[in-house]
Amino acid sequence: MYKIAVVTMGVRLNDEKGYTRFRYICEFLTDAGYKVDLITTTFQHWEKAQRDLEKIRKEQYKFGIKFIYEPGYKKNVDPRRIHSHAVAAKNLTALLEKEGDYDLIYAEIPPNDVALAAAEFAKRKGIPFVADVNDLWPEAMRMVLDIPVVSDILFYPLKRDAEKVYSLVSGVIGTSDEYRDRPFQRQERPIPRETVYVGNELREFDEGAEKNREEIRKPDGEFWVSYAGTIGTSYDIRTMVLAAEELMKRGRTEIRFKILGGGPMKEELEELASSRNISSVEFVGYAPYDKMAAYLKASDVLVNSFVRKAPQSIVTKIGDYLAAGKPMINTCMSPEFRAKVEHDGFGINIEPEDVSVLADAVERLHGDKDGCARMGQKAREIAEEQFDRPKSYRKIEALIRGLIEKNQNEGETWKD
Incomplete structure (x- = not known):
């Protein structure tokens, strides 16, 4: 042995x-x-x-x-x-x-x-x-x-x-x-x-999402845009907060942003949302894995949110995002991951750190149910083929x- x-x-x-x-x-x-x-x-x-x-x-x-x-x-x-x-x-x-x-x-x-x-x-x-x-x-x-x-x-x-x-x-x-x-x-x-890839166990993800499905219920008519992960220097959560404000100004109050996780910039960004009365953003905080899975499954769009200079490539959360079977908005500038998003068809790439660009992308996906369904289906297929740990x-x-x-x-x- x-x-x-x-x-x-x-x-x-x-x-x-x-x-x-x-x-x-x-x-x-x-x-x-x-x-x-x-x-x-x-x-x-x-x-x-x-x-x-x-x-x-x-x-x-x-x-x-x-x-x-x-x-x-x-x-x-x-x-x-x-x-x-x-x-x-x-x-x-x-x-x-x-x-x-x-x-x-x-x-x-x-x-x-x-x-x-x-x-x-x-x-x-x-x-x-x-x-x-x-x-x-x-x-x-x-x-x-x-x-x-x-x-x-x-x-x-x-x-x-x-x-x-x-x-x-x-x-x-x-x-x-x-x-x-x-x-x-x-x-x-x-x-x-x-x-x-870091990946995950799809069975564990699915069981966690199902276990918490009744607790994480999305009100009728709401459209959830979610992020799960660290709230730190590399991650462009500020633009998400301000995009929520921009969409409120456009009258899209049904679009709600859910920020899951903690980190060194969480308090600063919570204060930003509070001081500007951006009521469509909720900082959920750290969620156990099974509860996070339920949030991702309940969401309509997931954001892989990075600042322009971030050196990250294909990070831990990607396996969970794909497992949720939802379309992804990607701002990570890694050439490898941007090419994967485009080639595999599970989301869209946009420029980072631009409030209007992110707000436009969210609004566009909000109005494209068929496109979101196609991207979500591709996301789940890629999760099963490439990110499920027992195989990979x-x-x-x-x-x-x-x-x-x-x-x-x-x-x-x-x-x-």
């Missing part, structure tokens, strides 16, 4: 907030016959608090869990986060040196220094290392701080660590084609690579198995 370590600083365990991608990977690999250890941090990223480890240890998981101490931080963009990750990276190295009897290590990047600790250990042990590229640092950091020369100096360690990790990978999983190919931008290497994550297992078997065969050949 092959033994694998899955390293991530961001995973939701049972009742916590956050994303489930890495927990699902652990469960999927366990079901495929591997012995799996999830190695994660004592600090819960989404709740910004230390975990209750005693409680977690009493819970049931298919896989093993090992914790490395991380001091934590208060905000996503915070100097203390750099220090926190550095401590986590050092503690990861210590844990692996003591208990790292694995056939392969699978680690997310970012955080770059934590991934580097895993990659360097794998090299010393002579085992394969797979990087799961689900964001780009320091590129994403420039959304918050982009000062010529200063940002280059400040972010150099992140860039250096990323390139080191990319030089050590045995295989790459990217959550988009852009992320999949990033490790080869400056150093082309003949190693396996696959795109596996098979590519991760195949890549892992190929690397382990190749490594072991080469070892046997060397012995001979």
Whole structure:
């Protein structure tokens, strides 16, 4: 039985907030016959608090869990986060040196220094290392701080660590084609690579939506335009709020905007809506996954809302948006995702950060029931074909198995 370590600083365990991608990977690999250890941090990223480890240890998981101490931080963009990750990276190295009897290590990047600790250990042990590229640092950091020369100096360690990790990978999983190919931008290497969207489990999404269907009821005549996700610098929620105001001025009071989620800009944008008396916007706040699914299914249009400079590509929420079977308005400027929206036919692309353009797009879809139905049907088809984890994550297992078997065969050949 092959033994694998899955390293991530961001995973939701049972009742916590956050994303489930890495927990699902652990469960999927366990079901495929591997012995799996999830190695994660004592600090819960989404709740910004230390975990209750005693409680977690009493819970049931298919896989093993090992914790490395991380001091934590208060905000996503915070100097203390750099220090926190550095401590986590050092503690990861210590844990692996003591208990790292694995056939392969699978680690997310970012955080770059934590991934580097895993990659360097794998090299010393002579085992394969797979990087799961689900964001780009320091590129994403420039959304918050982009000062010529200063940002280059400040972010150099992140860039250096990323390139080191990319030089050590045995295989790459990217959550988009852009992320999949990033490790080869400056150093082309003949190693396996696959795109596996973050995706979701359609069965879980559908069950959650059905469970909460009666609670999330849309009044007759209302047309819901919804967003679910982080309310932060990369996400253009301000334009959604002001588009709601513009549509009110046009007399379209039946069009209501639902903003699900939390983040550093939530209070500021709530104040904006309140001060301008934009009554057609509701900040729902954080919703558990099953309740969020019900909101998305009840909505008429979903907005993948990003500012122009946002570096994101195909993000976590896309799988849930598509699963809902609703048309999408996309403002993300990723060439890869804009091409996908157009090619697959599940929505429309518009320019970001333009209130009138967004209001016009919403109004146009409001008046095109047949078009919305067609786009919604295409969205659900794409969700089933490309984003349903039980199908799509098979590519991760195949890549892992190929690397382990190749490594072991080469070892046997060397012995001979």
